Amino acid sequence: MTASTAEQTSSSGSKGSEPPVPEGAITVTVKIRRFNTEFDDEPRWDSFEIPALPSDRVLNLLHYVKWYLDGTLTFRRSCAHGICGSDAMRINGVNRLACKVLLKDLLSAGGKPTTITIEPIKGLPVHKDLLVDMEPFFEAFRAVQPYLINYSPEPTRERLQSAADRERFDDTTKCILCACCTTSCPVYWTDGSYFGPAAIVNAHRFIFDSRDEGAEERLDILSDKEGVWRCRTTFNCTDACPRGIQVTKAIQEVKRALLFKRV
């Protein structure tokens, strides 16, 4: 590899020359919490000055850093349109999807310089920079049996359900497992064995489904020491959910089902 090509490439992809600054662009400071677990003893903050349009998303800023300034920046993103749930991160102290937050909503008032802080979601082990180990999160998800359980003979046609029955768990079907809610929960931060809001939401989706027969099983699991009773109703999860799911309400509905032994 010659010196000229070395400048163009890095271990984590090509680094292009910076594109022309579009008209109406504002320079914002993006402060990112970096941590390379192979070399660093502890996390550090890196700041980047980025020209961006108010209509840009935070994900665009991260792309700008990765593509033109520092190719070693590591984060997850896949669809970039708020569907896959890969790019959950802590933006200015709250959990959001980087692809759903617009720069114009983060600009300081009165044209003052804007600094945007971006950190990995809390409560999960950091692999590198904004990339966390999601396994504890998915372990809790799997533990609530998030699939249809039905012991009756399989019908020859589809399993029918009334619109009212469908409505009961409609809200919790929207979950994309981005972990925004679970990693915004103070109980989860200090006690990683708590199931967390996302697992309870996905249990709710089946507990209140009239076609499902595993409600009792799941309610037993969620009534345990690390289950719904650890919820302190701080509403962080409801605030964090990029899909607008009423997470705390779903948790309360599970509590009510346990309390009155009725689904």
Add this chain to the structure above:
Amino acid sequence: MTNALGLAKPRAPRRPAARRSNFELYSWLFMRISGMALVVLVLGHLFIMNILDGGVHRINFGFVAGRWASPFWQMWDLAMLWLAQIHGGNGLRTVINDYARKDATRFWLKILLYVSMVLIISLGTFVIFTFDPNITD
């Protein structure tokens, strides 16, 4: 690799099997019910002790003796003592569970909590039932 953040050891690698116990449900329910009872008991107590008939300045040995001559006030104080201790103790148990990071810390804090609860409940109950208004000296 081990370091201060314990990254090599992700949290909760294996979830213990559910114990199928309703203890947390009953403790949650108890907090709601005792909380409502305590609102009445404690506010009533504060009103009688601090506001009614000259408030705190009239409280002396005779006043307490007079109150505890009635089983109603004995029961009131007994209920307040037990409910406040168990309600507060259970609340602190939750706080310890939430915030203690090491199992050993959690264990010893809880032992300290339970011992203090038992001590205060027994001492208070003992006084309420064995109080002697005719004590001399």
